[in-house]
Amino acid sequence: MSISTRFAVDDGNAGKNTNNAGADSKLSTKHNLDVKGQERRAARRFLTAFRPGCIVIDNRIVLGLIRNMSMDGVMIEVDAPLKVGQRVAYFWDENRLVSASVAWSNGNRHGLENETEERVFDCRFSYRSVRVPCTMNAEFWVHGERHLVKMLNLSLGGMRIRAPQLQIGAPLTIGLCGVELYNASVRWSRQGEAGIRFAERLTLSQLTAILSHESVRFDPLVAR
Structure with missing residues:
Protein backbone atom coordinates (compact mmCIF):
# COMPACT_ATOMS: atom_id res chain seq x y z
CA MET A 1 0.00 0.00 0.00
CA SER A 2 2.73 2.36 0.91
CA ILE A 3 4.69 1.47 -2.20
CA SER A 4 1.62 1.96 -4.40
CA THR A 5 0.92 5.28 -2.74
CA ARG A 6 4.51 6.33 -3.12
CA PHE A 7 4.46 5.68 -6.88
CA ALA A 8 1.16 7.47 -7.20
CA VAL A 9 2.64 10.50 -5.52
CA ASP A 10 5.76 10.26 -7.66
CA ASP A 11 3.64 10.03 -10.82
CA GLY A 12 1.78 13.15 -9.81
CA ASN A 13 4.99 15.03 -9.17
CA ALA A 14 6.40 13.79 -12.44
CA GLY A 15 3.41 15.22 -14.29
CA LYS A 16 3.77 18.51 -12.49
CA ASN A 17 7.46 18.58 -13.25
CA THR A 18 6.71 17.90 -16.92
CA ASN A 19 4.21 20.79 -16.99
CA ASN A 20 6.67 23.04 -15.22
CA ALA A 21 9.36 22.03 -17.69
CA GLY A 22 7.04 22.92 -20.58
CA ALA A 23 6.26 26.29 -19.03
CA ASP A 24 9.94 26.91 -18.35
CA SER A 25 10.71 26.01 -21.96
CA LYS A 26 8.13 28.50 -23.25
CA LEU A 27 9.47 31.20 -20.95
CA SER A 28 13.02 30.42 -22.07
CA THR A 29 12.02 30.57 -25.73
CA LYS A 30 10.21 33.88 -25.22
CA HIS A 31 13.19 35.25 -23.31
CA ASN A 32 15.56 34.21 -26.10
CA LEU A 33 13.34 35.85 -28.71
CA ASP A 34 13.14 39.03 -26.62
CA VAL A 35 16.91 39.06 -26.22
CA LYS A 36 17.44 38.50 -29.93
CA GLY A 37 14.97 41.26 -30.73
CA GLN A 38 16.78 43.62 -28.37
CA GLU A 39 20.13 42.63 -29.87
CA ARG A 40 18.77 43.19 -33.38
CA ARG A 41 17.42 46.62 -32.46
CA ALA A 42 20.68 47.48 -30.71
CA ALA A 43 22.63 46.43 -33.81
CA ARG A 44 20.70 48.82 -36.05
CA ARG A 45 22.65 51.84 -37.19
CA PHE A 46 20.60 54.91 -36.41
CA GLU A 115 8.93 47.16 -46.13
CA THR A 116 12.50 46.23 -47.13
CA GLU A 117 15.91 47.38 -45.93
CA GLU A 118 16.99 50.63 -47.55
CA ARG A 119 20.21 52.58 -47.76
CA VAL A 120 20.85 55.54 -45.50
CA PHE A 121 22.53 58.66 -46.78
CA ASP A 122 26.21 59.11 -46.07
CA CYS A 123 27.05 62.25 -44.14
CA ARG A 124 30.50 62.34 -45.75
CA PHE A 125 28.89 63.45 -48.99
CA SER A 126 26.75 66.48 -49.74
CA TYR A 127 23.35 65.77 -51.26
CA ARG A 128 21.13 67.99 -53.29
CA SER A 129 18.12 69.39 -51.48
CA VAL A 130 15.05 67.19 -51.65
CA ARG A 131 13.37 67.38 -55.05
CA VAL A 132 9.66 66.73 -55.03
CA PRO A 133 8.37 65.02 -58.19
CA CYS A 134 4.97 66.58 -58.67
CA THR A 135 2.64 67.98 -61.28
CA MET A 136 1.15 71.44 -61.16
CA ASN A 137 0.85 74.48 -63.37
CA ALA A 138 3.26 77.35 -62.95
CA GLU A 139 3.51 80.69 -64.69
CA PHE A 140 6.52 82.80 -65.45
CA TRP A 141 7.33 86.05 -67.17
CA VAL A 142 10.36 86.40 -69.39
CA HIS A 143 11.11 89.43 -71.60
CA GLY A 144 7.68 90.81 -70.69
CA GLU A 145 5.80 87.73 -71.93
CA ARG A 146 3.70 85.45 -69.72
CA HIS A 147 4.00 81.68 -70.12
CA LEU A 148 2.00 78.88 -68.49
CA VAL A 149 4.03 75.69 -68.03
CA LYS A 150 3.88 72.32 -66.30
CA MET A 151 6.18 71.89 -63.32
CA LEU A 152 7.91 68.50 -63.02
CA ASN A 153 9.71 68.86 -59.72
CA LEU A 154 10.33 71.43 -57.04
CA SER A 155 13.06 71.99 -54.46
CA LEU A 156 14.13 74.71 -52.07
CA GLY A 157 16.54 76.06 -54.65
CA GLY A 158 14.73 75.67 -57.95
CA MET A 159 12.43 73.62 -60.17
CA ARG A 160 12.28 71.65 -63.38
CA ILE A 161 9.60 72.57 -65.89
CA ARG A 162 8.34 71.40 -69.26
CA ALA A 163 8.89 74.36 -71.57
CA PRO A 164 10.10 75.35 -75.04
CA GLN A 165 13.75 76.27 -75.54
CA LEU A 166 14.74 79.08 -73.17
CA GLN A 167 17.82 81.28 -73.20
CA ILE A 168 20.37 80.19 -70.58
CA GLY A 169 20.67 82.85 -67.89
CA ALA A 170 17.45 84.62 -68.87
CA PRO A 171 15.84 86.36 -65.84
CA LEU A 172 12.38 85.19 -64.84
CA THR A 173 9.57 86.08 -62.49
CA ILE A 174 7.70 82.96 -61.34
CA GLY A 175 4.26 82.47 -59.85
CA LEU A 176 3.59 79.29 -57.82
CA CYS A 177 0.30 78.83 -55.98
CA GLY A 178 0.18 82.47 -54.96
CA VAL A 179 3.91 82.70 -54.18
CA GLU A 180 5.85 85.08 -56.45
CA LEU A 181 9.58 84.56 -56.95
CA TYR A 182 11.64 87.34 -58.50
CA ASN A 183 15.00 87.30 -60.31
CA ALA A 184 15.01 83.56 -60.98
CA SER A 185 17.10 82.42 -63.92
CA VAL A 186 17.30 79.65 -66.51
CA ARG A 187 20.11 77.26 -65.57
CA TRP A 188 19.68 74.80 -68.46
CA SER A 189 17.24 74.13 -71.30
CA ARG A 190 17.06 71.06 -73.53
CA GLN A 191 14.63 68.60 -75.10
CA GLY A 192 11.54 70.50 -74.08
CA GLU A 193 12.51 70.87 -70.41
CA ALA A 194 14.31 73.54 -68.40
CA GLY A 195 15.92 73.92 -65.01
CA ILE A 196 15.15 77.11 -63.10
CA ARG A 197 17.26 78.45 -60.24
CA PHE A 198 15.67 80.72 -57.65
CA ALA A 199 17.51 83.89 -56.67
CA GLU A 200 16.78 83.07 -53.02
CA ARG A 201 16.09 79.62 -51.67
CA LEU A 202 12.57 78.93 -50.53
CA THR A 203 12.02 78.59 -46.81
CA LEU A 204 10.61 75.31 -45.52
CA SER A 205 7.37 77.12 -44.70
CA GLN A 206 7.09 78.43 -48.28
CA LEU A 207 7.75 74.99 -49.75
CA THR A 208 5.21 73.47 -47.34
CA ALA A 209 2.61 76.06 -48.36
CA ILE A 210 3.14 75.34 -52.06
CA LEU A 211 2.97 71.57 -51.60
CA SER A 212 -0.19 71.85 -49.50
CA HIS A 213 -2.04 73.50 -52.37
CA GLU A 214 -4.86 71.31 -53.65
CA SER A 215 -3.53 71.38 -57.23
CA VAL A 216 -0.22 69.71 -56.30
CA ARG A 217 -0.07 65.95 -56.80
CA PHE A 218 2.73 63.46 -56.41
CA ASP A 219 3.74 62.06 -59.78
CA PRO A 220 6.09 59.03 -59.69
CA LEU A 221 6.31 59.13 -63.50
CA VAL A 222 8.42 62.28 -63.37
CA ALA A 223 10.63 61.05 -60.53
CA ARG A 224 14.28 60.65 -61.48
Missing part, protein backbone atom coordinates in the same frame (compact mmCIF):
# COMPACT_ATOMS: atom_id res chain seq x y z
CA LEU A 47 21.84 58.01 -38.16
CA THR A 48 20.88 61.44 -36.88
CA ALA A 49 19.66 63.21 -39.96
CA PHE A 50 17.77 66.53 -39.58
CA ARG A 51 17.08 66.45 -43.28
CA PRO A 52 13.95 67.55 -45.19
CA GLY A 53 11.96 64.62 -46.53
CA CYS A 54 8.47 64.00 -47.85
CA ILE A 55 5.69 61.56 -47.03
CA VAL A 56 3.23 60.56 -49.74
CA ILE A 57 -0.25 59.96 -48.32
CA ASP A 58 -3.04 59.11 -50.78
CA ASN A 59 -1.06 60.76 -53.58
CA ARG A 60 -0.66 63.93 -51.53
CA ILE A 61 2.81 65.21 -50.64
CA VAL A 62 3.55 66.37 -47.10
CA LEU A 63 6.92 67.94 -46.33
CA GLY A 64 8.58 66.88 -43.10
CA LEU A 65 11.90 66.64 -41.31
CA ILE A 66 13.68 63.29 -41.03
CA ARG A 67 15.30 63.31 -37.59
CA ASN A 68 16.97 59.91 -37.69
CA MET A 69 17.08 56.91 -39.97
CA SER A 70 18.36 53.36 -40.31
CA MET A 71 18.11 50.67 -42.96
CA ASP A 72 14.84 49.61 -41.32
CA GLY A 73 13.05 52.94 -41.23
CA VAL A 74 12.99 56.60 -40.21
CA MET A 75 11.66 58.88 -37.55
CA ILE A 76 10.08 61.85 -39.26
CA GLU A 77 8.52 65.01 -37.92
CA VAL A 78 5.53 66.04 -40.01
CA ASP A 79 2.29 67.92 -39.44
CA ALA A 80 -0.04 65.21 -40.71
CA PRO A 81 -2.29 62.80 -38.80
CA LEU A 82 -0.97 59.25 -39.19
CA LYS A 83 -2.31 56.03 -37.71
CA VAL A 84 -0.32 53.01 -36.59
CA GLY A 85 -0.38 50.43 -39.37
CA GLN A 86 -1.15 52.99 -42.07
CA ARG A 87 0.77 52.37 -45.29
CA VAL A 88 2.66 55.34 -46.71
CA ALA A 89 5.70 56.10 -48.80
CA TYR A 90 8.49 58.58 -48.24
CA PHE A 91 11.59 59.92 -49.93
CA TRP A 92 14.50 62.20 -49.09
CA ASP A 93 15.86 62.50 -52.60
CA GLU A 94 14.33 61.98 -56.03
CA ASN A 95 16.05 58.68 -56.69
CA ARG A 96 14.13 56.36 -54.39
CA LEU A 97 10.55 56.12 -53.16
CA VAL A 98 10.46 53.95 -50.02
CA SER A 99 7.32 52.00 -49.12
CA ALA A 100 6.69 51.83 -45.38
CA SER A 101 4.06 51.57 -42.66
CA VAL A 102 3.53 53.62 -39.52
CA ALA A 103 5.05 51.75 -36.55
CA TRP A 104 4.28 54.40 -33.93
CA SER A 105 2.96 57.93 -33.68
CA ASN A 106 3.45 60.57 -31.00
CA GLY A 107 2.17 64.04 -31.77
CA ASN A 108 3.87 65.25 -34.95
CA ARG A 109 6.63 62.63 -34.71
CA HIS A 110 6.14 59.29 -36.42
CA GLY A 111 8.17 56.13 -36.78
CA LEU A 112 8.03 54.55 -40.24
CA GLU A 113 9.09 50.95 -40.78
CA ASN A 114 10.39 50.10 -44.24
Whole structure:
Protein backbone atom coordinates (compact mmCIF):
# COMPACT_ATOMS: atom_id res chain seq x y z
CA MET A 1 0.00 0.00 0.00
CA SER A 2 2.73 2.36 0.91
CA ILE A 3 4.69 1.47 -2.20
CA SER A 4 1.62 1.96 -4.40
CA THR A 5 0.92 5.28 -2.74
CA ARG A 6 4.51 6.33 -3.12
CA PHE A 7 4.46 5.68 -6.88
CA ALA A 8 1.16 7.47 -7.20
CA VAL A 9 2.64 10.50 -5.52
CA ASP A 10 5.76 10.26 -7.66
CA ASP A 11 3.64 10.03 -10.82
CA GLY A 12 1.78 13.15 -9.81
CA ASN A 13 4.99 15.03 -9.17
CA ALA A 14 6.40 13.79 -12.44
CA GLY A 15 3.41 15.22 -14.29
CA LYS A 16 3.77 18.51 -12.49
CA ASN A 17 7.46 18.58 -13.25
CA THR A 18 6.71 17.90 -16.92
CA ASN A 19 4.21 20.79 -16.99
CA ASN A 20 6.67 23.04 -15.22
CA ALA A 21 9.36 22.03 -17.69
CA GLY A 22 7.04 22.92 -20.58
CA ALA A 23 6.26 26.29 -19.03
CA ASP A 24 9.94 26.91 -18.35
CA SER A 25 10.71 26.01 -21.96
CA LYS A 26 8.13 28.50 -23.25
CA LEU A 27 9.47 31.20 -20.95
CA SER A 28 13.02 30.42 -22.07
CA THR A 29 12.02 30.57 -25.73
CA LYS A 30 10.21 33.88 -25.22
CA HIS A 31 13.19 35.25 -23.31
CA ASN A 32 15.56 34.21 -26.10
CA LEU A 33 13.34 35.85 -28.71
CA ASP A 34 13.14 39.03 -26.62
CA VAL A 35 16.91 39.06 -26.22
CA LYS A 36 17.44 38.50 -29.93
CA GLY A 37 14.97 41.26 -30.73
CA GLN A 38 16.78 43.62 -28.37
CA GLU A 39 20.13 42.63 -29.87
CA ARG A 40 18.77 43.19 -33.38
CA ARG A 41 17.42 46.62 -32.46
CA ALA A 42 20.68 47.48 -30.71
CA ALA A 43 22.63 46.43 -33.81
CA ARG A 44 20.70 48.82 -36.05
CA ARG A 45 22.65 51.84 -37.19
CA PHE A 46 20.60 54.91 -36.41
CA LEU A 47 21.84 58.01 -38.16
CA THR A 48 20.88 61.44 -36.88
CA ALA A 49 19.66 63.21 -39.96
CA PHE A 50 17.77 66.53 -39.58
CA ARG A 51 17.08 66.45 -43.28
CA PRO A 52 13.95 67.55 -45.19
CA GLY A 53 11.96 64.62 -46.53
CA CYS A 54 8.47 64.00 -47.85
CA ILE A 55 5.69 61.56 -47.03
CA VAL A 56 3.23 60.56 -49.74
CA ILE A 57 -0.25 59.96 -48.32
CA ASP A 58 -3.04 59.11 -50.78
CA ASN A 59 -1.06 60.76 -53.58
CA ARG A 60 -0.66 63.93 -51.53
CA ILE A 61 2.81 65.21 -50.64
CA VAL A 62 3.55 66.37 -47.10
CA LEU A 63 6.92 67.94 -46.33
CA GLY A 64 8.58 66.88 -43.10
CA LEU A 65 11.90 66.64 -41.31
CA ILE A 66 13.68 63.29 -41.03
CA ARG A 67 15.30 63.31 -37.59
CA ASN A 68 16.97 59.91 -37.69
CA MET A 69 17.08 56.91 -39.97
CA SER A 70 18.36 53.36 -40.31
CA MET A 71 18.11 50.67 -42.96
CA ASP A 72 14.84 49.61 -41.32
CA GLY A 73 13.05 52.94 -41.23
CA VAL A 74 12.99 56.60 -40.21
CA MET A 75 11.66 58.88 -37.55
CA ILE A 76 10.08 61.85 -39.26
CA GLU A 77 8.52 65.01 -37.92
CA VAL A 78 5.53 66.04 -40.01
CA ASP A 79 2.29 67.92 -39.44
CA ALA A 80 -0.04 65.21 -40.71
CA PRO A 81 -2.29 62.80 -38.80
CA LEU A 82 -0.97 59.25 -39.19
CA LYS A 83 -2.31 56.03 -37.71
CA VAL A 84 -0.32 53.01 -36.59
CA GLY A 85 -0.38 50.43 -39.37
CA GLN A 86 -1.15 52.99 -42.07
CA ARG A 87 0.77 52.37 -45.29
CA VAL A 88 2.66 55.34 -46.71
CA ALA A 89 5.70 56.10 -48.80
CA TYR A 90 8.49 58.58 -48.24
CA PHE A 91 11.59 59.92 -49.93
CA TRP A 92 14.50 62.20 -49.09
CA ASP A 93 15.86 62.50 -52.60
CA GLU A 94 14.33 61.98 -56.03
CA ASN A 95 16.05 58.68 -56.69
CA ARG A 96 14.13 56.36 -54.39
CA LEU A 97 10.55 56.12 -53.16
CA VAL A 98 10.46 53.95 -50.02
CA SER A 99 7.32 52.00 -49.12
CA ALA A 100 6.69 51.83 -45.38
CA SER A 101 4.06 51.57 -42.66
CA VAL A 102 3.53 53.62 -39.52
CA ALA A 103 5.05 51.75 -36.55
CA TRP A 104 4.28 54.40 -33.93
CA SER A 105 2.96 57.93 -33.68
CA ASN A 106 3.45 60.57 -31.00
CA GLY A 107 2.17 64.04 -31.77
CA ASN A 108 3.87 65.25 -34.95
CA ARG A 109 6.63 62.63 -34.71
CA HIS A 110 6.14 59.29 -36.42
CA GLY A 111 8.17 56.13 -36.78
CA LEU A 112 8.03 54.55 -40.24
CA GLU A 113 9.09 50.95 -40.78
CA ASN A 114 10.39 50.10 -44.24
CA GLU A 115 8.93 47.16 -46.13
CA THR A 116 12.50 46.23 -47.13
CA GLU A 117 15.91 47.38 -45.93
CA GLU A 118 16.99 50.63 -47.55
CA ARG A 119 20.21 52.58 -47.76
CA VAL A 120 20.85 55.54 -45.50
CA PHE A 121 22.53 58.66 -46.78
CA ASP A 122 26.21 59.11 -46.07
CA CYS A 123 27.05 62.25 -44.14
CA ARG A 124 30.50 62.34 -45.75
CA PHE A 125 28.89 63.45 -48.99
CA SER A 126 26.75 66.48 -49.74
CA TYR A 127 23.35 65.77 -51.26
CA ARG A 128 21.13 67.99 -53.29
CA SER A 129 18.12 69.39 -51.48
CA VAL A 130 15.05 67.19 -51.65
CA ARG A 131 13.37 67.38 -55.05
CA VAL A 132 9.66 66.73 -55.03
CA PRO A 133 8.37 65.02 -58.19
CA CYS A 134 4.97 66.58 -58.67
CA THR A 135 2.64 67.98 -61.28
CA MET A 136 1.15 71.44 -61.16
CA ASN A 137 0.85 74.48 -63.37
CA ALA A 138 3.26 77.35 -62.95
CA GLU A 139 3.51 80.69 -64.69
CA PHE A 140 6.52 82.80 -65.45
CA TRP A 141 7.33 86.05 -67.17
CA VAL A 142 10.36 86.40 -69.39
CA HIS A 143 11.11 89.43 -71.60
CA GLY A 144 7.68 90.81 -70.69
CA GLU A 145 5.80 87.73 -71.93
CA ARG A 146 3.70 85.45 -69.72
CA HIS A 147 4.00 81.68 -70.12
CA LEU A 148 2.00 78.88 -68.49
CA VAL A 149 4.03 75.69 -68.03
CA LYS A 150 3.88 72.32 -66.30
CA MET A 151 6.18 71.89 -63.32
CA LEU A 152 7.91 68.50 -63.02
CA ASN A 153 9.71 68.86 -59.72
CA LEU A 154 10.33 71.43 -57.04
CA SER A 155 13.06 71.99 -54.46
CA LEU A 156 14.13 74.71 -52.07
CA GLY A 157 16.54 76.06 -54.65
CA GLY A 158 14.73 75.67 -57.95
CA MET A 159 12.43 73.62 -60.17
CA ARG A 160 12.28 71.65 -63.38
CA ILE A 161 9.60 72.57 -65.89
CA ARG A 162 8.34 71.40 -69.26
CA ALA A 163 8.89 74.36 -71.57
CA PRO A 164 10.10 75.35 -75.04
CA GLN A 165 13.75 76.27 -75.54
CA LEU A 166 14.74 79.08 -73.17
CA GLN A 167 17.82 81.28 -73.20
CA ILE A 168 20.37 80.19 -70.58
CA GLY A 169 20.67 82.85 -67.89
CA ALA A 170 17.45 84.62 -68.87
CA PRO A 171 15.84 86.36 -65.84
CA LEU A 172 12.38 85.19 -64.84
CA THR A 173 9.57 86.08 -62.49
CA ILE A 174 7.70 82.96 -61.34
CA GLY A 175 4.26 82.47 -59.85
CA LEU A 176 3.59 79.29 -57.82
CA CYS A 177 0.30 78.83 -55.98
CA GLY A 178 0.18 82.47 -54.96
CA VAL A 179 3.91 82.70 -54.18
CA GLU A 180 5.85 85.08 -56.45
CA LEU A 181 9.58 84.56 -56.95
CA TYR A 182 11.64 87.34 -58.50
CA ASN A 183 15.00 87.30 -60.31
CA ALA A 184 15.01 83.56 -60.98
CA SER A 185 17.10 82.42 -63.92
CA VAL A 186 17.30 79.65 -66.51
CA ARG A 187 20.11 77.26 -65.57
CA TRP A 188 19.68 74.80 -68.46
CA SER A 189 17.24 74.13 -71.30
CA ARG A 190 17.06 71.06 -73.53
CA GLN A 191 14.63 68.60 -75.10
CA GLY A 192 11.54 70.50 -74.08
CA GLU A 193 12.51 70.87 -70.41
CA ALA A 194 14.31 73.54 -68.40
CA GLY A 195 15.92 73.92 -65.01
CA ILE A 196 15.15 77.11 -63.10
CA ARG A 197 17.26 78.45 -60.24
CA PHE A 198 15.67 80.72 -57.65
CA ALA A 199 17.51 83.89 -56.67
CA GLU A 200 16.78 83.07 -53.02
CA ARG A 201 16.09 79.62 -51.67
CA LEU A 202 12.57 78.93 -50.53
CA THR A 203 12.02 78.59 -46.81
CA LEU A 204 10.61 75.31 -45.52
CA SER A 205 7.37 77.12 -44.70
CA GLN A 206 7.09 78.43 -48.28
CA LEU A 207 7.75 74.99 -49.75
CA THR A 208 5.21 73.47 -47.34
CA ALA A 209 2.61 76.06 -48.36
CA ILE A 210 3.14 75.34 -52.06
CA LEU A 211 2.97 71.57 -51.60
CA SER A 212 -0.19 71.85 -49.50
CA HIS A 213 -2.04 73.50 -52.37
CA GLU A 214 -4.86 71.31 -53.65
CA SER A 215 -3.53 71.38 -57.23
CA VAL A 216 -0.22 69.71 -56.30
CA ARG A 217 -0.07 65.95 -56.80
CA PHE A 218 2.73 63.46 -56.41
CA ASP A 219 3.74 62.06 -59.78
CA PRO A 220 6.09 59.03 -59.69
CA LEU A 221 6.31 59.13 -63.50
CA VAL A 222 8.42 62.28 -63.37
CA ALA A 223 10.63 61.05 -60.53
CA ARG A 224 14.28 60.65 -61.48
